[in-house]
Structures are given as C-alpha cells and as structure tokens.
Amino acid sequence: MWVYKLLLAAIVVLLIESYLVLKYGLSKVSIERGFDTLHANFGQSVHLIEKISNKKIIPVPWLKVESRIDSGLQFGRQEDLNILQDEFHISIFSMLPYTRIIRTHDVKCVKRGFYHLKSAALTARSITGSISAGKDETTDAKLYVFPRTLAMLEMNFPSHSWQGDSVVRRWILEDPFIHAGIREYTLSDPMKNINWKASARFGTLQVNQYDPTAQHRLMILLNVDTKLNQWTVTDEPERIEYGISVAATLFEYAFKNVIEAGFGSNGFLKDMEKQPIRIEPAIGKHHQIKIMENLARLVILRSVSFNTLLDRELDKSPNNIDYLLITAVIDNDTEEKIRRLRGKGNSVEILKI
Numbered sequence: 266m267w268v269y270k271l272l273l274a275a276i277v278v279l280l281i282e283s284y285l286v287l288k289y290g291l292s293k294v295s296i297e298r299g300f301d302t303l304h305a306n307f308g309q310s311v312h313l314i315e316k317i318s319n320k321k322i323i324p325v326p327w328l329k330v331e332s333r334i335d336s337g338l339q340f341g342r343q344e345d346l347n348i349l350q351d352e353f354h355i356s357i358f359s360m361l362p363y364t365r366i367i368r369t370h371d372v373k374c375v376k377r378g379f380y381h382l383k384s385a386a387l388t389a390r391s392i393t394g395s396i397s398a399g400k401d402e403t404t405d406a407k408l409y410v411f412p413r414t415l416a417m418l419e420m421n422f423p424s425h426s427w428q429g430d431s432v433v434r435r436w437i438l439e440d441p442f443i444h445a446g447i448r449e450y451t452l453s454d455p456m457k458n459i460n461w462k463a464s465a466r467f468g469t470l471q472v473n474q475y476d477p478t479a480q481h482r483l484m485i486l487l488n489v490d491t492k493l494n495q496w497t498v499t500d501e502p503e504r505i506e507y508g509i510s511v512a513a514t515l516f517e518y519a520f521k522n523v524i525e526a527g528f529g530s531n532g533f534l535k536d537m538e539k540q541p542i543r544i545e546p547a548i549g550k551h552h553q554i555k556i557m558e559n560l561a562r563l564v565i566l567r568s569v570s571f572n573t574l575l576d577r578e579l580d581k582s583p584n585n586i587d588y589l590l591i592t593a594v595i596d597n598d599t600e601e602k603i604r605r606l607r608g609k610g611n612s613v614e615i616l617k618i
Contacts, residue, residue, distance in 0.1 A: 290323075290325055290389030290390075290398045291325075291387055291389050291398050291399070291400050292321060292323075293318075293319065293320040293321040294317075294318065294319050294320075294321075294325060294328070294360070294387060294389070295317070295318050295320070295402060296315065296316065296317050296318075296330060296385050296387065296402050296404060297315070297316040297318075297404065298313065298314070298315050298316075298382050298385070298404040298405075298406040299313075299314055299405075299406050300312065300313055300314075300372075300406055300407070300408045301313075301314060302408070303407060303408065303409060304408075304409050304411065304554070304557070304558075305374045305408060305409070305410050305411070306374070306410070306411050306414075307374060307375075307376075307377060307410060307411060307412060307413035307414075308373070308374060308375070308413070309373075309374050309410075310371060310372065310373045310374070311372050311374065311408065312369050312370065312371065312372065313338075313340075313369070313370040313372050313382075313406065314367070314368075314369050314370075315367070315368045315369075315370065316365060316366070316367050316368075317330060317358065317360070317365065317366045317368075318364070318365045318366075319360040319361070319362065319363065319364050319365075320363060321362065321363070322362045322363070323362065324359075324360060324361050324362050325358075325359070325360040325389050326359055326390075326391075327357065327359060327389065327390040327391075328357065328358045328359070328360055328387065328388070328389055329355065329356070329357050329358075329386075329387070329388040329390070330355070330356045330357075330358070330385055330386075330387055331353065331354070331355045331356075331385065331386045331387075331388070332353075332354050332382065332384070332385040332386065333352055333353055333354070334352060334354055334380075334382060335352065335376075335378065335380055336352050336375075336376075337374070337375055337376030337377075337378050337380065337410065338372050338373070338374065338375070338376075338380055338408075339372065339373040339374075339375045340354065340370055340371070340372055341370065341371040341372075341373075346370070356368075374408075374410040376410065377410050377411065377412045377413065377506070377509065377560070377561055378410050378535070378561060378562075379407075379408075379409055379410075379534075379535050379536070379558075379561050379562040380406075380407070380408045380409075380410065381405075381406070381407050381408075381536065382404050382405075382406040382407075383403065383404060383405070384401050384402060384403055384404060385401070385402050385404055386399060386400075386401055386402075387399065387400055387401075387402055409557070409558050409561040409562070410561055411513065411557045411560065411561050412506075412509045412510045412512075412513040412557075412560050412561065413510050413513070414510060414513050414514045414517055415510050415511060415514045420511055420514065447460050447463045447471045447472065447473055448471065448472060449469060449470070449471060449472075450464075450469070450470035450471060450472045451472075454472045455523050457522075457523075458472040458473050459471070459472050459473075460472060460473050482524075482525040482526070482527070482546040482585065482586050482587065483515070483519055483524055483525065483526040483527070483546060483586075483587050483589065484526070484527045484528075484529065484546055484578075484583075484586050484587065484588050484589070485512050485515060485516070485526070485527070485528050485529070485588075485589045485591065486528075486529045486530065486571075486574065486575070486578070486588060486589070486590050486591070486592075487505075487508055487509065487512055487528070487529070487530040487531075487532070487563075487591045487592075488508075488530075488531060488571040488574075488590070488591065488592035488593065488594070489505050489530060489531055489532040489563075489564075489565050489566065489567055490531070490567055490570075490571060490592075490593070490594060491504050491505065491593040491594065492593075492594060493594050493596055495567065496567070498565070498566055499565060499566075501593075502565050504593050504618050505565045505593075505618070506565075507618050508591040508592075508593075508616075508618045509560055509563065511591060511616065511618070512528065512560060512591060513557065513560055515589070516528070516553065516556055516557070516560075520548065520550075520552075520553040523548055524548070525546040525547055525548050526546055526547075526548075526556070527543075527544050527545050527546035527547065527556075528542065528543075528544045528556050528559060528560070529541070529542055529543040529544070529574060529578065530542045530563060530574070531567050531568055531569050531570065531571050531573070531574045532563045532564055532565060532566060532567065532568065533563075533564050533566070533568040534559065534562045534563065534564065535562045535563075535564050536562075537562075539568045540568055541568045541569050541573075541574055541577070542559055542563070543577070544556055544559065546586070571592060571594075571599065572596075572598050572599055572602060575599065575602040575603075575606070576602065578606070579602060579605055579606065579609075582609060583606070583609060583611055584609050584610040584611060585610055585611065586611045586612075587611070587612050587614075588606060588611055588612065588613040588614065589614050589615075589616060590603070590613065590614070590615045590616065591616045591618060592615065592616075592617065592618065593617065593618050595615065595617075603615075
C-alpha cells in the first residue's frame with residue numbers, strides 16, 4: 266500500500282512542479298548581454314559578457330538560452346555552449362533561487378559589420394520534460410567591426426591622373442602641403458608640425474607653416490554595384506569588400522596626417538533607412554569614428570545609382586576637392602559627370618576594383 270502512496274505523492278509533486286514551471290518558471294528570469302568594447306578591428310578578439318539571473322525563490326531546474334548570432338562573430342568552443350550551423354547558439358542551465366550566472370565568451374571578429382544582439386529565447390522545462398514555458402528576452406549588445414586595412418602593395422592605385430597629378434601620390438606618397446615658413450606653436454597645432462630646430466633657436470615652440478592653398482580635401486565615393494544597371498545584390502561582394510578596405514586604409518592615413526576627408530556611397534546603412542551615404546570632409550577623432558562606423562555598417566546593395574550619387578554631388582557645386590571614385594564599372598554618363606566635377610575646380614581619380 267505504501268508503494269501506491271509513494272507513487273501518488275510523486276505524481277502530485279511532479280504535477281505541482283509542472284504547474285510551477287508553466288506558471289512561474291520564467292518569471293523574474295532575465296538575460297543581459299554586452300560586449301566589452303563598441304568598436305573592434307577586423308581579426309580582433311573581444312569578449313561578450315552574458316548575465317542570466319533568476320530573481321525568485323522558485324528554482325529553474327532546466328533552462329535553455331537560444332539565440333541567433335551572425336557567423337561573422339566566431340565564438341570559442343565552451344562546454345555549456347552548443348553552436349549549430351555557425352549561427353545558432355544554445356546553452357542549458359540549472360538555476361537555484363536568487364542566483365546569477367555570468368559567462369564571458371571569447372569572440373573573434375572575422376567579418377566587417379555591425380552586430381546587434383537584440384534578443385534571446387528562454388525556455389524553462391519541467392523535470393519530466395513534458396511541460397515547458399518560453400519567452401523572448403530583449404538584449405542590446407552592439408559591436409562595430411571595422412574593415413580590414415591593407416598594405417600599400419595590396420592596393421591597386423591608379424598609375425597616373427587624367428589631369429597629371431595623382432590623388433594617390435598627393436595624399437599617400439608625398440607630403441600634401443607646401444612649406445611656407447614657420448610660426449609660433451598654438452594648442453590647435455598637431456605635434457607632427459613642430460619644427461624642433463627652430464624651437465631650439467628661438468627658445469619657444471615653433472611649427473612649420475603651410476600654404477593653405479595647397480590644402481585640398483579628400484572625398485572618397487564608393488560604388489556598390491559591380492555591373493551596369495544592377496538592382497539586385499551583387500554576385501561579386503568580394504570586389505566591394507576590397508573597395509571598402511581600400512577606403513578604410515586611405516582614411517586611416519588621412520586622419521593620421523590631419524587631412525580633411527569625407528565619404529559617400531550609393532549603398533546604405535544596416536538597420537537604418539535606405540538612403541545613400543554622404544559625410545562631409547572634416548578632421549578629428551569623432552569624425553574618424555563616424556566614417557569607420559559607416560564603413561562597418563555599409564550594406565552592399567544600392568539605394569540609388571552611382572550616377573545619381575554623382576548628380577547629388579554636382580548639385581552641391583563642390584570645388585577644391587580631391588575625389589577618389591572606387592568603382593567596378595563606369596559608363597559614358599559617369600565619365601560626363603566626372604568632366605563636370607573637374608570643370609568645377611576639383612580633381613578626380615578612379616580606382617577600378
């Protein structure tokens with residue numbers, strides 16, 4: 266008789282446990298996620314910190330955390346982390362009352378991009394597995410992975426300019442300024458401009474002064490199309506990725522040398538309105554980060570045609586700007602717009618990718 270009573274008691278306990286799981290299993294269970302940095306370089310390793318909390322007196326004997334994470338973030342293997350098809354991440358826990366589990370994932374950034382981990386699916390299951398409850402939990406982990414930068418030998422620069430002076434030679438291989446004397450140092454002057462010999466001679470810091478008429482501005486325009494009249498996703502994304510890396514390399518040099526630089530593209534930004542990109546030439550750390558974030562977030566799909574982008578540039582009546590057009594294709598309409606840009610007092614170079 267006692268056996269039946271024991272079985273009955275066990276059934277009652279399991280029924281109560283199943284009811285509690287169904288009713289309260291995921292109550293006050295939460296997950297928080299965050300990267301240890303907002304910006305990372307291609308190939309860099311970062312950490313994703315994950316906190317799972319059970320803030321109630323009822324334990325959760327079986328908890329599954331499931332999320333989809335882009336394969337551009339490569340997770341290190343862990344005993345409590347199952348990765349399916351390089352994208353689906355599944356972890357299973359057992360949580361006591363009022364406990365928090367903190368996990369730190371080693372993540373390698375193997376692809377340029379903007380990664381926003383917006384949610385995770387939580388599932389609580391009874392001991393028998395017959396009853397389960399689920400919910401989606403909002404998270405807000407963001408990471409910009411900047412494009413890979415290139416060595417000079419990897420960059421297929423134009424060998425000459427249609428106007429005689431190469432933009433690449435001006436901005437990359439030679440000093441872009443004309444020396445015009447020296448003057449006393451001010452707080453706004455970059456340290457690289459200090460003339461140490463003159464400073465020793467005068468007894469105060471002196472800087473090299475440059476001819477302002479030689480200070481051009483650099484504007485890089487990137488075409489995300491690899492074929493004429495293209496409206497679909499390109500079947501050669503690696504060509505555009507190369508172009509993005511070239512742009513990132515040139516911007517790195519420009520900002521290091523205090524050169525005003527801007528960026529435009531007929532692509533658009535991930536998770537934002539489908540509009541072409543244009544950032545006016547400027548200098549400064551915040552401006553550099555803004556451009557690099559745009560390169561990381563750039564979707565390789567057109568918002569407008571490249572010729573429309575050039576028309577919008579012409580509408581601004583630009584002058585004294587060095588344009589570098591990074592593109593895989595050029596038609597007669599593009600060449601006509603290039604002539605018009607030059608007619609307004611700008612130099613234009615084309616980098617075919």
